[in-house]
Each structure stands twice: as structure tokens, then as C-alpha cells.
Amino acid sequence: MNELRLVVVHYHLLPGGVTSVIRDGLAALALYGGWDRVVATILAGRSSGVASFLEQTSSIWDGGLAINVQTWPVLDYRSDPWPSQLEFEAEAIRLAQQLTAACNAIDADVLWVHNPTLGKNPLVTEAVSQLPQRAPGLRILFHIHDFAECGRLDNLRTLRQCCGRGGVRTPFPAAPGLSVITLTTADRNRLTRAGYPESNVFSVPDPVPMPRSVRPFSPHERAGVARRIAAWGRGHAYRFEPGGKWLVAPLRTIRRKNVLELALLLRLLGDGWRLLITLDCNSDPERPYAEMVKECLRREDLPAVLGFGPDLIGEAISFDPLLASADAIGTTSVLEGFGLTFVEAGLRRRPLLGRDLRDVSGDLAGLPRQGLYGALCVPLEERDRVKTLNMYREKVTRTAEELEITPAHRDRAMDRMESTFENNLIDFSLLDLASQARAVHRLADPAARDEVLSANPDVVAALEGIEAAPSELDQELLANCVGPERFAHRFREVLQSPPGVSRDTSEVSQHLVEQFFHPPYLRLLFDAGDDWRLWERELPRAAARRSPPPHPTPTVTVNTTRERFAGIRVVLWDVYGTLLRQTSRGPDPQSFLDCLAAAGLDITGPQGNAAEVFHSIIREVHVAARVRGLRQPEVLIEQIWQQLAERILPGQWMTRDQARYAAARYELTVHPTQPMPGSSESIIGLHQLGIGQGIISNSQFYTPPILREALGRETWALLDPDLLFWSYEYGVAKPDPAFFTRARTVLTGRGVQPHQVLMVGDDRENDAAPACAIGWRTLLFIDEEDSEAARQEDETEAVHAEPDAVCHSLAALPSWLGTIARGSAGSSDRGASMIEAPQPEDLQPPSRAN
Template identity: 30%
Template sequence: MQLVILHYHLNRGGVTTVVENHLRSLALLKPEERPSRVAIVYGGRAAAWNESVAQELPFECSLIGVPELEYDQLRESESPLYDALQTVLQSFDRDSTVLHVHNHSLGKNAAMAPVVCRLADEGWRLLLQIHDFAEDLRPANYQHLLDKADSVEQLRGQLYPQADQIHYAVLNQRDRQIMAQAGIDDERLHLLPNPVRAPQHLPDARQVAASKVELMQALGVSASHRLVLYPVRPIRRKNLGELLLWSLLAGDTTFALTLAPLNSQERTAYQQWVEFATELNLPIQFEVANKTDLPFEEIYTAADAIITTSVAEGFGLVFLEASLAGRQLVGRSLPSVCNDFEAAGMQFPGLAETMAIPVDEIDLEELRLSAARRIDQLRAAYGLPLQEQAASPQSEAVFAGDMVDFGRLELSQQRSFLRRVKTEADLRKTLRALNPTVQSIGALSGEDLKQTITNNCRVIAQHYSPEVIGEKLGSVYRALLASCPSRVACEPALAGAILDRFVHPSQLFPIRLES
């Protein structure tokens, strides 16, 4: 078996890490089951690629830069992607090769989806792994695809081609259900979680204590304070406003973010939050990885707890990493990813699905109308007809009841509400009562926390280890190679059904769309 992996870049990011971990997972297979040759085809950026990986593998692995595969806005070449890939594939045997393509439909390179269709039509066997959907509140990506297509119908026909030699892989059951209900055959649709390696043992308690003292000294904060770490580059979907709300409610706790975003647009939004937190004098430290010489792993374990307030994730690695580091996890649960982990047996006693606030503390009518406007804007960007009424029943259902989720507020509403929480003690008391998880930091007894972490690490080893994922991946590749190539069908209705599942009021979190 030969394998060609295609992705736009090998810079820092989730897919680069996944590619690296997939290779290590495949290396654990029996010699007769793993590939004999692997080529990683990418656009040219490889700042985060670990060159030692290839030396560790028991099979040939090479990197092939193809400038035509780069993001459209970064491309210097106007030559066709199809021609460039044909040149690469000349040295591979079509009948014994799998093309593993990451995020073909995301809208980063508009040529990718139609090229995938052409390759499949020639009989190449493809695994199309979707980490992120352009349909999932990424209207700029989808609009870019529309701009390059002749029509909405043509684009939809290209996004999710169907044939016996085309299989799909997704990260979680939510995404699998969306694609299955849209019409993708079960035998060609695979659940492929990211591989995660559990450490041999939990961090040493004395080293953890020493790391915390060193980190808190570097931050100029008393070591007696609890430290809660948000180990992310805080892009908009990471929901920084909710982190600020936690800092107002938790008491005697310092919150810390590790790094700043790299993307210029995301960095602008982030800097506004930094200035706002400074204005309110909140106990939050930003970019702590740049304020200490401690390695990232020690910063992580120096924290008393890990927090996540994100409103959207693909795989959701943070939900596993906290236990692997021996830390309590607090914050926001995401059913789209946590349901899978909990079904496998993991426990998250410090998480809640919402940050509840009383509806009479906000302008609910303004929120309803702004949500309706947002949906109309999304539908227009995605080439969908507008709603016939200003507020649909689905939109009304999101805001039914006595409470509303802080994460559903517009950015301006979040900031206005945070100012009130800062100054109104009664409001803080009400919010603590409505959201008991904000007082859960350190609430688990040492033994209970240890049992939760031990259980979670066991589940991770059983379901998400490189050995387990390597077997899944090898099985998918073998199924593809056993397939008989058939005519490629372009099914616009299938792509439309996927779009309808995402462009829906239940999926709307305005902070993801703030410019």
C-alpha cells in the first residue's frame, strides 16, 4: 500500500499535528498492514513540521511541496492544481494508493473540491477527512467557493462527490450523523477521532508545586492564589468574554491565557478583549508562555485547573488533555464533542453546557432581532433564500425560558453585561447560584479528583490511543483499496442538506461572526 497525504500547509495547527500522529499510529501496525511509502503533499509552508518524524517511521516518508495547493490568498502561482498533482501522482500506482485529503471542502483553496472530483473520476481512491466545515459559521470561506463557481448548484455538486472509491472521515458522531442523514452511505463514512497518547504517569506533585511557584513569581501573583489556565490561542470561537465572566465570579483565582492569536483579524479582536480586561482590572494574565522560561508542559501542570469556554470545536483535544496532565477541567461543555467522550466513559464534573443569565437582565428583544439579522446575513452569504418572517420558530426556541446563555449574546451585550457584573454584587451572587460550576475549582476532594482523572486516562488509552486509531485508519485504507471504482455522482441536494444543518439558529453564536 502507498499513501499520499494532502493538506494546504504544515504550519502550526490541528491538522499538522493530526498528520504527524497518524503517521506514528500507522507505524504501530503490523508490517504487512502499514504503507510501504508515504508522501505528504503540501503548499510549501512547513514551519511546524517535525523533521525527525520521518526518521522514526518504519516506512519511506517524503515531503513534496506543491505551491498550487497553498491557500488561494497566499498563492503565487496561477497554474492549475490538477496539473501539479498529476505530476506528483505519476510515480504512484493508482490501484495500490490511497489519497488521504484533509479539509478538501473548507474553502481555503477553491480548486481543491473540483480537483478531488476529477481524481476520483480517474479511479483514484480517496479518503476525504473533514476536520472543519465551511458551512459551520465560516461564511467567508463559503462565499469564496461561490465566487469561484459558476453557480450555487455547481458548487454544491462538487463539494461532496459520491462514488465507491470515495470515503469520508469525520472527528465526532455529531458530524457523522449530519453527513449520514444528508445521504452518505454508512460503509463509506468513518468516525476517525484524533489519536492521543497518554503519558506513562501523572506529573510529580513536588515538581508541580515548584513549577507553580516559579510561574506565579514570573507573573507577579501570590502563589496562594488558585491558577486556572486557558491553554489556547484565543480566536473568536474560544469565547473570551466568558473567561472574563469566570474571573468576576470565581474569587481568589488568577486566570491565564497562554498565547496570542497569529491571524491578524483574530489578533485585533483579541487585543480588544485584553484592553477591556485591563480596563475592568480583572485577574487575568495574557500570553503567559512569553513571561516565563518554563516549558509549555510545566505551565500546563502548574495550573490548579484548566478551563475551556469555547463555543465550537472539531475534535476537542482540551477535554482530554486536562486529565492527561492530571488537572481538573472546568468551564463549558460542548455536546457536539463531549457526548462522544462521555459515551466512551469519561467524566466532566466541572463543565456545564451554558453560562446561564436571567433574561430580565438583558434586552431580549434586541437579542432576538439581532439573531434574526445574523441568520439572514448567513443565508445570503451561503446562497440560501431569506426567511419569510423576522424571527423564525427555531430562533424563538433558542431564547425561550427564563434564562439565556451568555455565549449567545452579541459582543456589545457581553461587554455591557460584564461591566454590570463588575459593579453589582447582587448580580454576581445570582450568577453564582445559577452557575455552580464557577465555584467548582478545587471543589473535588483530592481522592475524587484522582479517581476522575484515572478513569478518564484509562478511557483515553482504550479509545483514542495511537494503537487504536492506527487500527481504524488501516482498516479504512484497506476498505478503500478493496473498492471497485465507480462513476462519480455529483449530488447538490446532499451538500444542501449539510448546509441546512449548520445555518440554523441553534448553531448561532454571534461572537464567531464578529469582524
């Protein structure tokens, strides 16, 4: 029997482009490759998606295709570095041996590896690069869907720095028997220009199957589908009205898709059009971008929905008729490996509307181009033009340094960028995300819409061109370019080609970086939302500043009998003023504006004093909550920042991610913290005594990560996660009894009685009084570096609640409680006890995260 035996390697089989190529590619080989049978062992890094993959494959193809899937966790994504180059290379050798054994087990003809150079797991890259020497008779295919060198700096950094200062030396090896497959001719040309041998690289288009049906919905079916989508939209705060024309965008909401340009097109199309975007994002790095897009659609009240696909497509709505019913299919992506949306429109004979990516579309004969344009320019104010150009100057300089770009390439990119911003008409895709949202907002004005149309004759022609659907001849030409039969024939040609040559290709990756180092691949859009998460990376630097050593003679002053502290099982800590020492510059309107600007807002001409407006919003929220019966309500600080932006910057708004960035930036700059002396020592010492520990704190979302980094992650892990009570999670703050009652309920459910709980805090009113009221023991901590006058003033104004004890050094607490627990306190009289805090090695705080 004439069989093709393959081992296929990918990081996962989750739904997506690469998984579709594996699935449809194997089916194409079985049907059109000329073999009687195709036998494939698929090695995936995780089990998720495998069942669905097998179900789809077995339900479509039968007889000529046999598939066995194995899960190898070592193949899954990994960005954590290896301890040393030696250990990395040893693991790569082991993986190469395992892959060789897997190929030998089925007597494989081909090892088909997908995206091995992408930087998702450097171990895979290194291991498969060794296989030409280990298995000289095996044909190895590197199938390149995406390049780490093309704007994926984190991936490239992972490849190059995966083990200390070292990494994968040659991600694109060239050897006899190893062939590289690219998706387009343009990508093949990039590789050869970078120094990869021409005889070893082939372009093979993705195997896109013909749709099973190109029949659109009947008018009755379309009306029903529109009602379903409208109902889904109402449930997700979108406005989508049945009727009208459909601009369908079958894409995921990620940065390179440039999705807000679809909203701009919707404005330009005018009344009567609806926008349907099928998928939300599916990864944390893309989430801030996707939230901004969704918020823009809602705030601008556009007739659009985003993300309905997983809930409706497949069950309530069939995908093929949905695309076939589109009045136009939208594609505004600025970076694609293959351009599936182009193909889906052409195969269904639907007009395309959007950006023409020549690197992709150049291979697609029969593609309907009437609705495609090269750029969509919008006018910028002079200050915005200068601001955006400066952002690009900074990015070019920073990226060139990080990627070790030669001065000549850097200067060439800078010159191109300068010329791009010579006038105030700028391509929409070159704006930062916040500026894109403002551009969409401006086009609500008919005069602004007319100005954009007059500046973009190609876009006007594209809007008019979508009235003409592609012909059957166009559809046939396109199917011949990308169909399963074409894929199978090209794949067989690759296998039958000469084995290729060896060459030193260690510089290919850097040459690719230089090719991609020019404006289209340096868009601010590719970084959109990253800055809004910067506070998460700044926290270690902000919180790890070393604090002074504990006081040499710590004291605990006891205001009651010592036996009152016997049997303590749980200590609940306050945070600010107890575990963390915090300073403050005081309210400053400019600091608020600086943080709003850092989050991407235009702070020109603010209306009102930002500090006063900020605090007035908090007072309003408190008053409204007290009407509902809360004594001391807690706000969500990100919501306060969102309201601040809307009040002082009319027409602007922030997403939750932007607001969190602004709030955290303000907290870290205006209210910086450092670990309280003795805090880590005390937590470690109490843990060694077997005392459980938790937190009860007036706090915001940034408090837990600030405290975690200040204490050190090992010390943080000693706190019981079920005993962490943060005011922002409950909507109520200290000293409200409701907050303490919640904690008491949890503790009682675990068998801890009130007299077995010790509250440690620095505030008589917020900590001691409410804790005493529910029967807890109380210890007031006084930071001796606080102003004594300020302390006396606080105590004068506080509700009178004498704590059970007063502590001047946290380091004294474990020794003191340990002495009481051992019954060797010496006296039950009230009075001061002077205790030397022990400092053995095991009580030293762990090293802080940097």
C-alpha cells in the same frame, strides 16, 4: 516488506490541529498499524513550518517511517476568483494530473487529503474530486476536520463563487475508492443525514499521544514558573500574582473559543484563582476579537495573562507539567471539531471547568464531566434583550438569503431564536462581544455575581465539581478512545473496508448548511469584530463616486519667472482640498453617539455633549504637546475616540479596532470625500514626465486608504511609497516646520535639492508658507467650486505667503511643467498663462475600484 505508501495533501504544515494529526497520525500508523514501514510523501502549499515538522517527526519516531515533504504553491490558501469557469476547470485538470503523477511516483496505496472541502482553496477541492475517475485503483481519503457549511460563510462563498458566478459543484463527491473520515460520530451522522452514503463515511478520532509525563511541578518549581509568568505579564500590562490556584486554558484566542467566558468564570470562582490563557490569535480576521478580550482582562484588572505560550512554553516552561499542575483546565468553546482540550485534561487527570459540547464529548469515554455545564446565563436589561434579539433577527434573515435557505428552515431557526430570548436570562455565549465585556464588568459587583450563581445551578455544581480529579480508570478509558493505537486500528479498518458506492451528492453541501442553520451555529460571537473592519470595505463605495470632468480651460497664474520651475524633480501633494474634495455637515453630538453605538457601545444616558467633549479632548492633547515644544501637534484620532467613550459613557471603553471603526464611520458620513477633478490625470501626466511624486498631508489612519480608492489603485501605485508623509505617523502636523524638515531630510538623502521640489496644496498657511520657508517651489490650488467668499476669508486670516503660482485646475499641471521643461514657455514675464489641458487616452484616470 509490508509497506504502506501514502501521499498526504494539506494547505500547509504550520503548527496547529491538522498538522498535529498528520504528524501524530503517521507516527501511529508506523508504530501500531501493522506495517513494517510507512512511506509518506507530503505535499504542502508553503514551505513555512516544514523544517519544524520534520524535526519533530524525526526526533520522535525512527526506522519505520520515511517522510519526504514537497512544497506545491498551488495547494496554498486561495480566495481570489478565477477569471472564468473554463480556466478554473482547466487548472483543476492539471492539478489532478499532477497529484496522480505524485501518487504513481511512489506507487501510493492511499491519497490522504485534509480538509479538502473547507473552502481554503477551491482548486484543491475540484482536483481531488476528479481523482476517483483518473486513478481508479487508488484509495482516496477526505479527512474532514471542519465544515465550511458550519458558520464559515466566507469559505463557503469561496467554494461556490470561485469563478464568476460558478464554483465547485460537488465538494463532497461519492465514488468507489473514496472514503470520508470525520472526527466524531456526530459529524458522520450529519453527513449521512445530508445524503452522503453511509458506506463511504467513517468516524476516526484524532491520534492524541499520551503525555510523556503527568508529573506536576514541585512547589518550588511552581513558584518559579509563577514568577516567570508574572514577569511576562507585567511586560504585557497584565496583573498576574504568584500564588493561588491556576485555571489553565490551553487554547488560541479566537471567536469560537468564547474566551471572555473564562473571565466570567474567574469572577465566579472568586479570590485566589489565576487565569492562564496560553495563545493569542494568529490571523487578521480574529485580531479585533483577541484585542477586545485582552483589553477586557486589563481594564477589569483581572488576575490573568494571555498569550505567554510562544515566549515561555518550551524554553522556560514545559507544557506537560504546566497542564499537570493546573488546578482546573478551562474550556469555554462553543464549536469544536474534536475537542482536544477535553482530552488533554483527562489524559493528565486534571479537572475540567467549562462548557460541555455533546457532539464532541459523546465519543469520549472516561471524560471528567463534573466541571462541565450546558449554558451560563446572565441577566440582560429589557432594552439590551430586545436589541440583541433584533440583531439575531437581522442575521437570520440576511444569512438565510445569502445561503438560499428554504423559508421553512429559516422560519424554524427564527422561532428557536425567539424562544431563546423569551426572558431576560440569556446564555453568555449568545451575546455580542461588547455585551459580553459589559457582563464581565458587572460581575465585579458581588450582588451581580450572586445573581448569576443563583440563576445557574449547573454552573454552581460545576464549580464545586472541579475539586475532584479524574481517576486512573477514567484516564485509561479515555486513552483507549483517542490514543495512537486506536487511531491506527481505525485507519486500517477504513482501508480494509469495501470501496463504497457512487451517488449524486451535489446537494449534500446545501443539506449540511440547513442542518447547521439554527441558533448554536448562528451566534453573534462568530461575527465579532467583523463590523469594526467594515470601513475598509466601505471605502471603495464611499470614495469612488465620480467627480465632475476637469475644467475645459484650466489656468496657471505665475507670480514669478517661469525659469523658477525648471528642473522640478519631485511634486509633493496635499490631500484634503487638493487631491480630495471634502464636504462637512459640521459637529453634531448625535453623529458621535451613533458611531459609538455602531461600534458596540451602550449610548443610553451619555454624560455631556459628545461633540463638545470630543473637541475639548483634542484641545487638551494639543496643549500638552505644545508644552513639549511642538508648534502644531497631531493627534491619533482613535485615541481621541477611546477617551470620548470613557468620558461620556462611564464604565465603558473601546479597543483600538472599535475606535478606528467609529472614527472611520464618522469621517465617511460626516466628512465625505470625492476625487478632485483632474487629480488622477495630473498624477499620471507627471509620472509620464519622469517627475517623482509623494504626499505631505494632515491625515489620520483612514486617509491613505480613502485616497487610494479615490485615485484608483493604478494611479496610487505611481506615488513613491518613501515619499508619503502622513501627520498621524509623526505626531506633528502642517504647518509645523518639523513636519516639512522631516520630508526635506528624506529628499536630500536621495539627492533632491529644495529648489527641485514643488509643493501643491490649497492652503497658504499650511502648504505655501512652510514649503517656501525651506526653499521649495509652491503652487496654490484653488478649487473653483469652493465658495469665493470663504476663500477670501481664508486668505485674509492666513499668514501672508505669496505662492510661486496659482492653479485653478489640476489637469493643467503636467502640460504646464512639461512646456517649461522643454524650454518652450515663450516668456519669462510674470503673469497668467492660459493652457489647454491635453486629454489623450493615456492621461485618462484608470477605472476606480468598486
